[in-house]
Amino acid sequence: MAGRWMEFGKYGAAGAPGAEALGIAMEGMVQGISSPVDSERGFFARIRYLTKSDAGYEAMDRAGVHVTPRTLMAWLAEERMPRSKAMLARLDAAYWDLRRRNVATDLKNRLNNNGRGTRVEINPVNQTGVDRKHRRDLAPRSVNVRGVWDRAVDAWMDDDLAELDAVWDEILDLIGSDYDGYSYVSSVGWAA
Numbered sequence: 188m189a190g191r192w193m194e195f196g197k198y199g200a201a202g203a204p205g206a207e208a209l210g211i212a213m214e215g216m217v218q219g220i221s222s223p224v225d226s227e228r229g230f231f232a233r234i235r236y237l238t239k240s241d242a243g244y245e246a247m248d249r250a251g252v253h254v255t256p257r258t259l260m261a262w263l264a265e266e267r268m269p270r271s272k273a274m275l276a277r278l279d280a281a282y283w284d285l286r287r288r289n290v291a292t293d294l295k296n297r298l299n300n301n302g303r304g305t306r307v308e309i310n311p312v313n314q315t316g317v318d319r320k321h322r323r324d325l326a327p328r329s330v331n332v333r334g335v336w337d338r339a340v341d342a343w344m345d346d347d348l349a350e351l352d353a354v355w356d357e358i359l360d361l362i363g364s365d366y367d368g369y370s371y372v373s374s375v376g377w378a379a
Contacts, residue, residue: 195371199316202371205309205359206352212375213343216294219286224279230268233282238263243285250281287344295340298377304333307358310374325368330361 195202203211220236222229237243238259252274254262261267269275298305311325335354342350359366 198318198321200312200314200371201316202312202373204352205355205370205372205375206348208372208375209339209355209358210343210348210351212377213294213340217283217287217290219282224275224282225272227265227268230275230278231262231265233278234262237278237281237285242288243281246281246285246288247278249284250277252277252281291340291344295337298336298340299333302333304331305336305377306330307332308376309358309362309369309372310376311369312371313373323368325365328362328365328369330358332358332361 202208220229220232222232224230224233237247262269269278307330309328309330311323311327314322314325335357338350339354342348342354355370359369362369
């Protein structure tokens with residue numbers, strides 16, 4: 188990790204390593220059905236989403252959802268839903284796995300922006316709890332990031348914090364000489 192915050196938080200600064208903030212920003216893009224899986228609305232919406240594509244069936248297989256064709260047809264006809272909390276949990280896991288994979292594909296396209304990259308807003312650590320004499324002079328930074336998005340999204344999907352950290356180091360290089368102040372941040376965002 189870039190940066191020399193030897194004892195981050197010692198004086199009251201609050202934030203997260205930039206690589207984690209980058210992952211959190213990507214995870215925040217994953218949204219879906221808000222109704223709980225154990226409600227009729229939530230369950231039937233999930234099963235419809237999962238059965239629309241081969242990728243959905245693969246997600247169910249990865250999550251351990253194995254039912255007879257008759258049971259699946261009854262679910263799709265909204266005649267019944269599973270009673271087992273374990274089955275509902277596996278179906279919910281399959282749903283979120285598929286949502287995450289679909290968002291990852293979309294994120295790569297949107298963030299790469301046909302090679303033009305995406306402007307990223309980097310918000311420095313929150314220093315409101317730090318005595319004035321120990322504060323660093325940091326302001327939000329905005330940089331256009333290109334060429335790293337496929338790696339970043341793949342690392343996020345694989346929960347590979349080391350690779351996300353390597354990507355974050357490349358993003359910090361765009362900041363210039365003050366990069367060290369942004370190895371920990373309060374948030375990262377973009378409008379892609």
